[in-house]
Amino acid sequence: MKSADDYRVPGFLANGIHTGIKTDGGRDLALIFSTRSATAAGVFTTNCFKAAPVLLDQERIRAGVAQAVIANSGVANAATGPEGIADALAVSRAASTELGIVDQRVLVASTGVIGHRLPVRKIEAGVKELVAGLHADGIPDAEAGIMTTDRFPKIACRKRAIGGKEVTLCGIAKGAGMIQPNMATMLAFVMTDAAVERDALDRLFRQSIAGSFNAISVDGCMSTNDTALILANGFAGNPSIKRGSRNAARFGEILAELLSSLARELVRDGEGATKVIEIAITEAKTRRDAQRIAYAVANSNLVKTAFFGEDPNWGRIISAAGSLGIDLPADRVCLFLEDIPIFAAGKGIGGREEELAGIMKRPEIRVRLGLGMGCRSWTVCTSDLTFDYVKINAHYHT
């Protein structure tokens, strides 16, 4: 276990409390606060039915500065019309008033059931306690406040030197996925004490998300509420990172590593998941082709149930890959389970069934499909489809 110390980011305080939105007594309201104004960037769902907090944040994030994030679990405040926007504004105002900061510097997020109004009174009543309890070791409490069907918290931190100073990045996440995936809403908040210029932060955050949260898949669904935010408050004292600089590349690498680690945890915690499966599509003509095929395989219920059944049913993998209208050369395509070739020259390769059966029992499995068409590739992490997935999602209350 990590000590709370590992989850500290200079200049950031956090907290998470129970206000009564969740009926099980769990924490349902989280706050992240930077003691000084921070550079900020955000990436949001591309769903047409964006939740009220997403619409509000998209407006506010344009300024590129923020100081607090208040997020609730239990109710998504999505499909709630103009009243939903008013509710999100009321929550923001409650937080900014109690914190004594400009309201425009508060970002909001919600996750939970779609179509229900936010219980604003409960949240307003809780904000005093929420702010009073802010503390430097509060990041795990904030994480608890945004969890819904998550079975375990997802927190990751990195400390590295940039420009002669030690910088800290710490991220929390809930749900399972974004853009492609999202069985539940994905929320991710990253705090860093690095000093980063606004446009550099925006660009690096988008790039890192493309290779992490956008490269995982649990059930191919996209939520109305997916929100990823980053706040960089500059407490580390490094020379402010500029777009295109060597330090920007360095910061981007650390950020990508942090987000990938959180993304992998999201897949591992995919609703009902028992396995993490890495699907690599290589030798594609275009990256777009590789992505489309990777998602088709990763989202195929037949592929996902085969992994749950621990059955090396490679026919389902090539069948999914071949179903998109992308003209694949059936005789040049090669399929590997870990390093074992199982399909090539248009047919299956037998003889190593025992080894394959052993691999299928592992909790993490790598699949590679070489298309023999070019040199672009894409990798997606997915989970298996299990009885528990059906159970959780058939009975999740609306």
Next chain:
Amino acid sequence: MKSADDYRVPGFLANGIHTGIKTDGGRDLALIFSTRSATAAGVFTTNCFKAAPVLLDQERIRAGVAQAVIANSGVANAATGPEGIADALAVSRAASTELGIVDQRVLVASTGVIGHRLPVRKIEAGVKELVAGLHADGIPDAEAGIMTTDRFPKIACRKRAIGGKEVTLCGIAKGAGMIQPNMATMLAFVMTDAAVERDALDRLFRQSIAGSFNAISVDGCMSTNDTALILANGFAGNPSIKRGSRNAARFGEILAELLSSLARELVRDGEGATKVIEIAITEAKTRRDAQRIAYAVANSNLVKTAFFGEDPNWGRIISAAGSLGIDLPADRVCLFLEDIPIFAAGKGIGGREEELAGIMKRPEIRVRLGLGMGCRSWTVCTSDLTFDYVKINAHYHT
């Protein structure tokens, strides 16, 4: 129950026997035979990894004539390379020799596990018995011979007057879906005694499939083996139906009705399904938009598990519809469960929860999503996602 008489088509004989491919003793080899050469058309999977029988049929169907269809269940003869083609040819030759017809007039089909070689010796050994047992009431036996995970046979017949003569159409099908769907392979064979010109038959068959088998979805997967064939032998004595004629329109209507009825049965028998859900997307700008949205909703695991859980979770429906990058006017979109509006003007409409709960318990449910953008529409039938789907597909043997 229908009597065997209802499943007779003049000039057609059929049979289905057990040859030992299936280990449970069930029928696994089917034969349909027209006592004279018939006009023929076929529609096949667009998967890049087409099974050997599909490749062979695509070649042979160009001639537009056929006299027999031999099909096996248990092994798909897919991903079997050049040897698979040789195996399919051997099966065809065994049938044509025993029937005493030109080999080119035999069409073949297979369904079952991908990647295994066809047990040609067993099939060859069975062909004598298969041909000897051909009879006018053999259509249900042929249907039994192509079934795999199907829980019940799918047979539909229609008798109508065309050009002053009574014509009969009879179709058998197995599996669940085509192009979009296909959890298992879809095979469908239609026999008719109508006289139909080659190009008219081809066109009408394609059109009817677009509105039937291509408008259902069980899990969004597409098989390597999907095959739909029609043979028209002209025994009815009607004036041969010409493309674009009034009789062609009439025949097309009957064919569409027949295939839609079979398609609906396929959904009802979707692996583990407990419900049939009709998803209608209306008021779309283009038909393509309506189709894409209909399939996104129909294939969403979150939507499908909600129906299994009998939970009117409309948030999942609009979330799936909004996730495609098609720019929907969130405030003009209306969602109906049967005739009850449940979402409009960007938010949910409450107050009829009891009625909704009652509708969700029905075995057949209609959902309509009006986009408020235009006048094109598309309807897809889908099934719910259940524990049994996972069970069947996690344990189906490779």
